[in-house]
Amino acid sequence: MQFHQPTPGEELIHFEHLQKTFGPKRVYDDLELSVNAGETLVVIGGSGTGKSVLLKCLIGLLYPDSGRILFQGQDVTRFHEEDFLAVRRRVAMVFQGAALFDSLTVGENVAYPLREHFPNMTPEELSRRVAEKLALVNLPGTEAMMPANLSGGMRKRVGLARAIATDPEVILWDEPTTGLDPITTQSINAMINSMKEKLGCTSIVVTHDMASAFAVADRIAMLANRRIVQVGTPEEMRRSTVPEVRAFLDARQEELAPREVAS
Numbered sequence: 339m340q341f342h343q344p345t346p347g348e349e350l351i352h353f354e355h356l357q358k359t360f361g362p363k364r365v366y367d368d369l370e371l372s373v374n375a376g377e378t379l380v381v382i383g384g385s386g387t388g389k390s391v392l393l394k395c396l397i398g399l400l401y402p403d404s405g406r407i408l409f410q411g412q413d414v415t416r417f418h419e420e421d422f423l424a425v426r427r428r429v430a431m432v433f434q435g436a437a438l439f440d441s442l443t444v445g446e447n448v449a450y451p452l453r454e455h456f457p458n459m460t461p462e463e464l465s466r467r468v469a470e471k472l473a474l475v476n477l478p479g480t481e482a483m484m485p486a487n488l489s490g491g492m493r494k495r496v497g498l499a500r501a502i503a504t505d506p507e508v509i510l511w512d513e514p515t516t517g518l519d520p521i522t523t524q525s526i527n528a529m530i531n532s533m534k535e536k537l538g539c540t541s542i543v544v545t546h547d548m549a550s551a552f553a554v555a556d557r558i559a560m561l562a563n564r565r566i567v568q569v570g571t572p573e574e575m576r577r578s579t580v581p582e583v584r585a586f587l588d589a590r591q592e593e594l595a596p597r598e599v600a601s
């Protein structure tokens with residue numbers, strides 16, 4: 339499967355009339371969403387609304403019941419496993435819990451997708467690429483460390499280095515800041531922004547964390563009632579009058595507001 343180098347701003351991904359059920363549970367009715375090359379699109383929505391399922395459908399871990407998912411105009415829902423290899427080289431997923439192989443060193447973790455996608459890469463080239471990606475996530479020289487000896491934030495960054503090892507054009511971030519302290523959260527936000535600025539990557543970020551959403555988003559899409567109810571810039575979303583968006587943001591506002599302390 340061949341894809342061309344996307345031009346910034348062109349429509350890269352289009353979820354079209356997507357329907358998905360799990361048994362009696364309907365997750366999407368008629369979901370529509372476009373993602374443009376070079377942008378960071380954040381998907382927000384309540385728990386269980388189908389944010390992660392959207393990412394999994396894009397890389398073929400799940401299939402929609404009907405509708406299409408166009409990647410540069412090609413319908414990935416019709417792809418066979420071998421075609422998805424080409425998609426997965428271009429679209430990398432950073433999983434919620436970093437999902438490192440605990441028995442492998444940091445360097446071997448980052449080299450893993452390179453060995454899978456480029457079996458003929460020389461050991462020198464492998465080491466060079468691994469060192470380059472670890473430096474990009476501010477973990478230079480950590481190749482020999484074991485995942486068990488890393489902090490949560492470092493594990494996330496190794497997970498990111500592994501995800502970007504194959505130089506993907508698109509990065510999917512599933513709850514990248516969940517469970518992290520404010521300082522690590524900031525460094526992950528900075529990482530998302532720098533992937534766009536330094537490497538021109540397109541990102542889709544799924545998150546509950548509105549502070550993080552506003553820190554990284556070019557556009558925010560809100561998933562509710564089995565469809566995307568609004569897509570807009572952070573400013574447009576802040577001023578939204580769409581009831582589902584208002585209710586979601588107002589609830590988050592209360593969570594974020596400092597609590598009054600009774601004297």
Ligand SMILES: Nc1ncnc2c1ncn2[C@@H]1O[C@H](COP(=O)(O)OP(=O)(O)OP(=O)(O)O)[C@@H](O)[C@H]1O
Nearest residue numbers: 360363365383384385386387388389390391392546
């Ligand atoms: N493989 C699966 N088999 C059955 N049901 C599933 C599967 N994957 C997801 N679901 C269901 O689909 C719905 C959407 O799940 P999804 O993980 O996308 O939600 P989410 O919006 O990412 O939620 P959260 O924010 O809590 O992670 C949920 O009801 C979930 O239980």
